[in-house]
Amino acid sequence: MTPANASPVSLTRHLIEEERRGHICADLRLLLEVAARACKSISVAVGKGALGGVLGEAEAAAGGTSVNVQGEAQKKLDVLSNEILLEANAWGGHLAACASEEMEHCQPIPDAYPRGNYLLLFDPLDGSSNIDVNVSVGTIFSVLRCPDDVGTPCDEHFLQPGTAQVAAGYCIYGPSTMLVLTIGHGTHAFTLDREQGAFLLTRKHMQVPEQTKEFAINMSNQRHWEAPMQAYVRDLLAGREGPRGKDFNMRWIASMVADVHRILTRGGVFIYPRDRKDPGKAGKLRLMYEANPMALLVEQAGGAATNGRDRILDIAPGELHQRVPVFLGSRDEVAEATRYHREHDARAPAAGLAGSAA
Numbered sequence: 001m002t003p004a005n006a007s008p009v010s011l012t013r014h015l016i017e018e019e020r021r022g023h024i025c026a027d028l029r030l031l032l033e034v035a036a037r038a039c040k041s042i043s044v045a046v047g048k049g050a051l052g053g054v055l056g057e058a059e060a061a062a063g064g065t066s067v068n069v070q071g072e073a074q075k076k077l078d079v080l081s082n083e084i085l086l087e088a089n090a091w092g093g094h095l096a097a098c099a100s101e102e103m104e105h106c107q108p109i110p111d112a113y114p115r116g117n118y119l120l121l122f123d124p125l126d127g128s129s130n131i132d133v134n135v136s137v138g139t140i141f142s143v144l145r146c147p148d149d150v151g152t153p154c155d156e157h158f159l160q161p162g163t164a165q166v167a168a169g170y171c172i173y174g175p176s177t178m179l180v181l182t183i184g185h186g187t188h189a190f191t192l193d194r195e196q197g198a199f200l201l202t203r204k205h206m207q208v209p210e211q212t213k214e215f216a217i218n219m220s221n222q223r224h225w226e227a228p229m230q231a232y233v234r235d236l237l238a239g240r241e242g243p244r245g246k247d248f249n250m251r252w253i254a255s256m257v258a259d260v261h262r263i264l265t266r267g268g269v270f271i272y273p274r275d276r277k278d279p280g281k282a283g284k285l286r287l288m289y290e291a292n293p294m295a296l297l298v299e300q301a302g303g304a305a306t307n308g309r310d311r312i313l314d315i316a317p318g319e320l321h322q323r324v325p326v327f328l329g330s331r332d333e334v335a336e337a338t339r340y341h342r343e344h345d346a347r348a349p350a351a352g353l354a355g356s357a358a
Helices: 011-020 026-052 078-089 127-131 217-225 228-235 256-266 287-300 331-346 349-356
Strands: 095-102 116-128 137-145 167-171 178-180 189-195 199-205 213-217 269-272 304-307 326-328
Touching: 011 026, 011 116, 011 189, 011 199, 011 269, 011 349, 026 078, 026 116, 026 137, 026 167, 026 178, 026 189, 026 331, 078 127, 078 137, 116 127, 127 137, 127 167, 137 199, 137 256, 137 269, 137 304, 167 256, 167 287, 178 287, 178 331, 189 287, 217 228, 228 349, 256 269, 256 287, 256 326, 269 331, 287 326, 326 331
Parallel strands: 095 116, 213 269
Antiparallel strands: 116 137, 137 167, 167 178, 178 189, 189 199, 269 326, 304 326
8 A cells, every 4th residue: 555645656657567567568668658758748838828839820831721631720739749749759669650630641650760569649639729718638649559560551550449459548738737548457647747847646547437417518519410419418408307317517628638537537428429510421539549549548447438329449440530429438328328329220220320330
């Protein structure tokens, strides 16, 4: 048992202890330490705000606003964060390739550097639309093993289900900078001590309460939702007098990292459902960069994550930038939302088949 006055355990020590337990190898430990150092650099850039000249939209080389592969306007900090992560991970010798939400294709480690046996995916700055209003943003990452006997990795080598992840985490840049990490043995939170320049373990084995009275969703999209989603939220809003028999509160930060961090801290359910606003997209969030790592973190903390029908971590990805609906958080509430969709599908098989394709 750790004495009450004992110094907090550093991220480095925690990872070394996990290596000694046989939970990770040396290469994965070093990879995670490099990722954490990159997050410290991003934290510094975010913390400078207007003083660092990093607010606002990035400019394209040919003029106008720069856009990413998703067709979304890039913020200056999107571009800077992406560059920090790519540069930090290029020379360590632990990675075979990186893939970023901001890039169309993966980027193999340059031939000038040694290549390792892992693949790193990341959303360099989730919630970047909130940067200019000083709301918490974050970095999300996922680690996969590179298949054996691969020469130069390409996009198809990243197309592994979420169950194949060997590590996942996010760093939230808020009033304090926190790194939340799993290597498949619980979800743990580390707070950046700026004086020491080190991440220190502040919450071990985070647990999401099984039940909740809080939900997070963008209600402005309600008119575009599928019928089971409409019914589910209608019953939530009916409160104590409705079929759920209790009052619910809604929280919505519009930064996935911030919303999920709240859920990991005190419970709740985060939902970004499929809607008909853009029929060509199955959902808003990216499976590989957002849904999979967050689903692993939440499941390791006792929560659940589905796409409204099926477990997110079981989805076989078909492309690097695939989008999916997301329901994650407190286990009982995710199960309830999923039940609405499955029961609707059972009554309308054609609608269910279309929904399951998400």
